[in-house]
Amino acid sequence: MMHEFLSRLETPFTGEELFDHLPDIVYFIKNRRGEYLVVNRTLAARCGVVDKQDVIGRTASQLLPPPLGDRFSDQDQRVIASGQPLLSQLELHVYATGDVGWCVTTKLPLHEQGGAIMGLVGFSKDLQLPDYEADEYRHVAEAIRHAEEHLSVPPSVGELAEIAGMSRYQLDRRMRRVFGLTTGQWLMKVRIDLARRLLRETDRAMVAIAQEAGYSDQSAFTRQFRKATGLSPREYRLARRSLR
Structure with a gap:
């Protein structure tokens, strides 16, 4: 038909x-x-x-x-x-x-x-802009605040679920409604956002930026950053400055 x-x-x-x-x-x-x-x-x-x-x-x-x-x-x-x-x-x-x-x-x-x-x-x-006034956000706000305050030693999804007082499945469902992402995706995003801000606004060494974003291993930081952006941290820094 x-x-x-x-x-x-x-x-x-x-x-x-x-x-x-x-x-x-x-x-x-x-x-x-x-x-x-x-x-x-x-x-x-x-x-x-x-x-x-x-x-x-x-x-x-x-x-x-x-x-x-x-x-x-x-x-x-x-x-x-x-x-x-x-x-x-x-x-x-x-x-x-x-x-x-x-x-x-x-x-x-x-x-x-x-x-x-x-x-x-x-x-x-x-990505959708989160609605911070929605009831769904209030249910996950404490877990989000904890993650954002501990990015140098990022909590696991299980730890965030425990802080929110719900199962991992329940937390993922609410995070999808608020951010359009799973909890794991959101956590990766905020860590990469911190790293790219430091790459753009400072001349700090890669190893220092990696540590602040919660990566004790610089090679792991580079792999995750490349997966998210298609660029290495160094390439991203150069690309952003060339587009200014």
């Missing part, structure tokens, strides 16, 4: 016009080479261009200065090569405009009729 319905459309439905009206979502369809075929207005704006046609046919590496664009291109090729979707990954995006923001990204491979992967479709949604 769906295929018959779609076959009657005057033009193929790509979702472009729909996503053009969602300013907090970056939307795209790419071919096997990672070149943009369909984008929404938000993506074009965050790439620093006015016309969406300036994005079409180019890869993220061609649109964004290194190493920022390379991160997205590498991610695309992993999805296309493996056929495995990327689901709800928490990421910090640094755009050509200098804007920085946390997003949750999903990418799905697209298959042609014979089964081969022909590209991907995906979106990155800006």
